[in-house]
Amino acid sequence: xxxxxxxxxxxxxxxxxxxxxxxxxxxxxxxxxxxxxxxxxxxxxxxxxxxxxxxxxxxxxxxxxxxxxxxxxxxxxxxxxxxxxxxxxxxxxxxxxxxxxxxxxxxxxxxxxxxxxxxxxxxxxxxxxxxxxxxxxxxxxxxxxxxxxxxxxxxxxxxxxxxxxxxxxxxxxxxxxxxxxxxxxxxxxxxxxxxxxxxxxxxxxxxxxxxxxxxxxxxxxxxxxxxxxxxxxxxxxxxxxxxxxxxxxxxxxxxxxxxxxxxxxxxxxxxxxxxxxxxxxxxxxxxxxxxxxxxxxxxxxxxxxxxxxxxxxxxxxxxxxxxxxxxxxxxxxxxxxxxxxxxxxxxxxxxxxxxxxxxxxxxxxxxxxxxxxxxxxxxxxxxxxxxxxxxxxxxxxxxxxxxxxxxxxxxxxxxxxxxxxxxxxxxxxxxxxxxxxxxxxxxxxxxxxxxxxxxxxxxxxxxxxxxxxxxxxxxxxxxxxxxxxxxxxxxxxxxxxxxxxxxxxxxxxxxxxxxxxxxxxxxxxxxxxxxxxxxxxxxxxxxxxxxxxxxxxxxxxxxxxxxxxxxxxxxxxxxxxxxxxxxxxxxxxxxxxxxxxxxxxxxxxxxxxxxxxxxxxxxxxx
Numbered sequence: 001x002x003x004x005x006x007x008x009x010x011x012x013x014x015x016x017x018x019x020x021x022x023x024x025x026x027x028x029x030x031x032x033x034x035x036x037x038x039x040x041x042x043x044x045x046x047x048x049x050x051x052x053x054x055x056x057x058x059x060x061x062x063x064x065x066x067x068x069x070x071x072x073x074x075x076x077x078x079x080x081x082x083x084x085x086x087x088x089x090x091x092x093x094x095x096x097x098x099x100x101x102x103x104x105x106x107x108x109x110x111x112x113x114x115x116x117x118x119x120x121x122x123x124x125x126x127x128x129x130x131x132x133x134x135x136x137x138x139x140x141x142x143x144x145x146x147x148x149x150x151x152x153x154x155x156x157x158x159x160x161x162x163x164x165x166x167x168x169x170x171x172x173x174x175x176x177x178x179x180x181x182x183x184x185x186x187x188x189x190x191x192x193x194x195x196x197x198x199x200x201x202x203x204x205x206x207x208x209x210x211x212x213x214x215x216x217x218x219x220x221x222x223x224x225x226x227x228x229x230x231x232x233x234x235x236x237x238x239x240x241x242x243x244x245x246x247x248x249x250x251x252x253x254x255x256x257x258x259x260x261x262x263x264x265x266x267x268x269x270x271x272x273x274x275x276x277x278x279x280x281x282x283x284x285x286x287x288x289x290x291x292x293x294x295x296x297x298x299x300x301x302x303x304x305x306x307x308x309x310x311x312x313x314x315x316x317x318x319x320x321x322x323x324x325x326x327x328x329x330x331x332x333x334x335x336x337x338x339x340x341x342x343x344x345x346x347x348x349x350x351x352x353x354x355x356x357x358x359x360x361x362x363x364x365x366x367x368x369x370x371x372x373x374x375x376x377x378x379x380x381x382x383x384x385x386x387x388x389x390x391x392x393x394x395x396x397x398x399x400x401x402x403x404x405x406x407x408x409x410x411x412x413x414x415x416x417x418x419x420x421x422x423x424x425x426x427x428x429x430x431x432x433x434x435x436x437x438x439x440x441x442x443x444x445x446x447x448x449x450x451x452x453x454x455x456x457x458x459x460x461x462x463x464x465x466x467x468x469x470x471x472x473x474x475x476x477x478x479x480x481x482x483x484x485x486x487x488x489x490x491x492x493x494x495x496x497x498x499x500x501x502x503x504x505x506x507x508x509x510x511x512x513x514x515x516x517x518x519x520x521x522x523x524x525x526x527x528x529x530x531x532x533x534x535x536x537x538x539x540x541x542x543x544x545x546x547x548x549x550x551x552x553x554x555x556x557x558x559x560x561x562x563x564x565x566x567x568x569x570x571x572x573x574x575x576x577x578x579x580x581x582x583x584x585x586x587x588x589x590x591x592x593x594x595x596x597x598x599x600x601x602x603x604x605x606x607x608x609x610x611x612x613x614x615x616x617x618x619x620x621x622x
Contacts, residue, residue, distance in 0.1 A: 017148060017149055017150070017151060017152070018033055018146060018148060018150060018152075019033075019152045019153065019154065019181065019380035019381070019383060019384050020032065020033045020043075020142055020150055020152075020153050020154075020376075020377065020380060021033070021153070021154050021156070021189070021373050021374070021375065021376025021377030021378070021379060021380045022135065022138055022153050022154070022155045022156070022173075022373065022376060023156050023186070023189070023370075023372040023373035023376060024054070024086065024131065024134065024135065024138075024155055024156065024157075024169065024172075025054055025086065025212065025372075026054060026084050026086040026087060026212060026213070026214050026215055027053070027054060027083075027084070027212055027213035027214055027240075028051040028052060028053055028054060028213070028369070029051075029052050029053075029054050029134055029135075029138055030042055030043070030050050030051055030052060030138070030369070030370065030373045031043045031138045031141065031142045031373060032370070032373040032374045032376060032377035033142070033146065033377050033380075034377055034378070034380070034381045034386070040193070040374045040377050040378055040381075041377075042370045042373055042374065043141060043142050043145045043146070044145070045141035045142070045144050045145040046144065046145075048067070048068055048141075049068065050369070050370060051369060052066070052067040052068070052134070052137060052138060052141065053067050053068060053070065053071040053083075054083065054084070054085065054086065054134050055067065055070040055071045055073075055074065055081060055082065055083045056070055056081070056082045056085070056130055056133050056134065057069070057070035057073040057077065057080060057081045057082075058080045058081075058082075058120045058121065058123075059080075060080075064133060066133055066134055066136075066137035067134075067137055075267055075268070075271045078105070079105055079106065079120075080105070080120055080121070081105065082105055082118060082120070082125075082130055084103070084214060085118075085127050085130045085131055085134070086127075086131070087214075087237065088107070088116050088118070088127040089127045089128070089131060089161075089165050089168045089169060089172070090115070090127075090161070090162065090164035090165030090166070090167065090168035090169075091115065091116055091127070091165075092115055092116065093107075093108070093116055095116075096116060105118055105119075105120065106118065106119040106120075108124070108586075108590060115127075117586060118130065119586075119590070122583060122587065123583050124582070124583050124586035124587070124590075126532065127168065127172075128168050128171045128172045128175060128528075129172075129175060129528075129532075131168070131169070131172035132171075132172040132173075132174075132175030132176045132528075133176075134172075135153075135155075135172055135173055135175075135176035135178060136175075136176040136177065138176075139153075139176055139177060139178060150178075151177065151178060151179055151521070152178065152179045152180075152181055152380075153173060153178045153179070153180055153181065153380070154180070154181055154182045154183075154184055154376045154377075154379045154380040154383065155169055155170075155173055155178075155180055155182075155183055155184070155376070156183075156184050156185070156186045156189045156372050156373070156375075156376050157169050157183055157184075157185065157186065158185070158186055158210075158215075158217055158233075159185040159186065159187050159188075159217070159219040159230045159233045160217060160233045160235070163412075163423055163424070163425060164425070166183050166414075167411055167414065169183055170183060170411075170414055171528070174520075174524045174527075174528065175524060175525070175528050177521075177524060177525075179517070179521055181380070181383050181416055182379060182383060182416050183414070184375075184376055184379050185219070185228070185230060186208075186210060186219075186341065186372045187206075187208035187210065187219035187221055187230070187339070187341070188221065188228040188230075188375070188379075189371075189372045189373075189374075189375030189376045189378075189379060190208050190210070190339050190341045190371045190372055190375050191204075191206055191208065191221060191223065191228065191337075191339060191375065192375035192378045192379060193366050193371045193372070193374040193375035193378065194337070194339060194363050194366060194371075196223060196337060196339075197223040197226065197228055198378075198387075200225055200226040201225075202223065202224075203223065203224045204221075204222075204223045204224075204336045204337060205220070205221070205222055205223075205231075205330065205334050205335055205336050205337075206220070206221045206223060206335070206336060206337045206338075206339060207219070207220055207221075207321065207324070207325075207335050207337070207338045207339070207358060208221065208338075208339045208341060209317070209321070209338065209339070209340055209341065209345065209354050209362070210235075210341040210342045210345075211240060211241070211317060211341075211342040211344040211345050211350060212240050212241065212341075212342040212343065212344060213240045213241045213242050213342075213343065213344065214237075214238065214240040214241075214242050215235070215236070215237050215238070215239065215240050216235045216236050216239045216240055216316075216317050216320065216342075217233055217234065217235030217236075217237075217320075218233070218234055218235055218317070218320050218321050218324045219232070219233045219324070220232045220233075220324050220325065220327075220328040220330065220335075231327075231328035231330070232324045232325075232327035232328040233324065234320040234321070234323045234324040234327065235317075235320050236316065236317075236320065239313060239316060239317070240342075240344055241278075241281070241342075241343060241344035241347075243310075243313050244277075244281050244306075244309075244310050244313065244344065244347065245274055245277040245278045245281060246274075246277070247277075247306075247309040247310055247313070248277035248280055248281060248301060248306060248309065249273045249274055249276075249277040251301060251305070251309055252273060252276075252277070252297070252299050252301070253273070255298075255300075256297050256298065258297070272294055273294070273299075276292065276294060276299050279292075280299070280301055280306070281306070281347070282346075284303045284306055284347070284348065285346055285347075285348070287303075288302055288303045288304075289301075289302045289303070290302075303348075307348075307349045310347070310349065311349070314347075314349055314350055314353050315353075317350075317354075318353055318354070318357050321354070321357055321358075322357075332357070332358055332359055333359075335358055335360070337363060338354065338355070338358045338360060338361075338362045338363060339362070339363045339371070340354070340362050340363060340364040340368050341368055341371050341372060342368055342369070343368060343369045345364065345368045346368065351364060383416075396413060396415060396416070396417050396419055396421075396479060397415060397416075397513050398415050398443050398444055398445065398513060398516060398517075399411045399413065399414050399415045399443065399444065399445055400412055400413040400441070400442070400443055400455075400477055400479070400485060401413070401441075401442055402439055402440060402441055402442065402475060402487075403438075403440040403442060403449045404427075405430060405538045406534035406535070406537060406538045407448055407449050407450060407534070408447060408448065408449065408531055408534055408535070409442050409444065409446065409447060409448065409449045409452055410425070412424065412425060412475065412477045413477050413479055415445065415517075417479075419479050419480070420478075420479060420480045421478075421479050422476065422477065422478045422479070423476070423477050424474055424475060424476035424477065425474075425475060426472055426473065426474055426475075427473045427475060428468070428469050428470070428471055428472060428473060429463065429466070429468050429469065429470070429471050429473075430468055430542065430545075431468050431545075432466075432467050432468050432549065433465040433466070433467075434463065434465075434468070434471075435461070435462065435463050435464070435465055436459050436460065436461050436462075436463065437459065437460045437463060437473060437489070438457065438458075438459050439457065439458055439459070439460060439475060439487065439489050439498075440454060440456075440457040441454070441455045441456040441457065441485070441487050441500075441502060442454055442455060443455055444516050444520075445516055445517060445519070445520030446516075446519065446520055446523065446527055447527040447528065447530060447531040448527065448530060448531075451519070451523075451527075452516075453516075455485070455502045456487065456500050456502040458487075458489075458498055458500045459498070460473065460489040460491065460496065460497075460498045461496070461498070462491075462494070462496045463491050463494065463496060464491070464493065464494050464496075466493075468542075468545070468546075470493075471491055471493060472491065472492040472493060473489055473490070473491050473492070474488075474489070474490050474492060475487070475488070475489050476488045476489075476490075484501060484502075485501065485502050486499060486500070486501050487499060487500050487501075487502065529582075532582050533580060533582045533585075536582045536585040536586055536589075537577055537580075537585065539585075539586075539589060540573055540576065540577050540585045540588070540589055541577065543573065543589050543592055543593070544570055544573060544574065547566065547570060547592060547596060548570070550596075550600065551563070551566065554603055557603055557606070558599060562599055565595060566592075566595065566596060569588070569591055569592045569595050569596075570592065572588050572591070573585070573588040573589060573591075573592055575588075576588040
């Protein structure tokens, strides 16, 4: 077995092979590294380009393509081509239901708090699996270009990502065969790429303006003693360079009197117009007019017209900057540096308006597409112990979490988190009337709790008896600088509270930490497969429980045919659970959901109608 060393002072692995920095983006992703001459560089494998489109295509014969080749299928095979998966990471169905029309592929929607899944053919994928495929492609490109194994990485995420989204990004890395040493905020990485924050004596307040293809965000950072604190973040997850392209295309459609209904049925023309619009936008960095012909359609636009078209969108981003400053309780005069990130910041109007708003020149001399990945590589270099000029805060060497249904470990504080730290997550009950909740605390890197080390167990008693899913229990982990962990559980509706203190690192030798890490890397694929099967089973069992309770309560309002078909669907789901095949279970859950939703909605409408007359459904018709 390969042996790896672990630096317990930093909780990271010792430098034996290269650690890369990865910018996992909504539209494009890329990898950077520090070369032997200490220069930070992005990887361009076999001349395919630095940017790898964050697109995954599933072919009819089971072949999977990622990146440049997959992008070609966006128009020709949209239902099997997954894009913008980053928007779905760590999200529930309820989070994305308003954006369903944005996706050309099927996002399974049961209007619940469960995490989303994507259906492709007969298979069900989580955003973690799909992001894992993108990261695997990046890993392989890096290995091919560097001629060395790449097993460790720093991955960046937006500053506004919550704990669930950060954990999902870690899991995607693990699935790709990467040991994710640190999840770093994108604005922090961008600051590092400009050398801001590398000097531990430096104190700086920085605004990072990030305008990509599909998203915009602005973050205000306070950098002091090597610590990057996000004071505020603001933005719009559906505003970006794509909107600039659309504005140009719409202008051409109006100028040429193109029938929009006709256009809706002509995908090829729509795509050609979009691509030409993107070409025109890019041309304005070096020319003032764009004039080309597409068939018999003249595509003419000048820079001034383009700037007038996009002015409202750019103004929206300035409003976000104002809001971010207000949230941080700062003024424009408090900002020391302004950093531009994202390809769309190349637009002259954007640079001009941002510089005018902040009253200072902006940093834009590092390639805005690459700046985040370059910063991630610098952070990777710090973690590798190659920089003696930076003070690394102490970190926790192993992940800390709790047991959830099916014997799974849900990580609350991931390994390599800086300490002291605090993190939490919200849980609920799985059975109606449940008044107690067992909270078991574990340490380790494996998905199943039986493979990890149990630290403590306690019970939160006195939860008010409510239907399953109604109680809201916050579980918080507070880890202090001495490595003492306080676990706190509080039911928000009633205020019932319980807490326990444990010493997570007590009695663990360096060898045991090394073995636990090595096992997690070696068994990553099997662990994730087991986790997904257990999660599918748990979801299936929950669906059966919910539907059976619904029938028990409202069966008299269903027709004999509805009752019969519902029972048939439940039996099929129970058979699938017994078979233990993840995709089959998801498929049967989807079928139960699709069949029962219409009459569940009908009963809800009846209940509202009757309630408005002062009666309950159980009273029956008048």
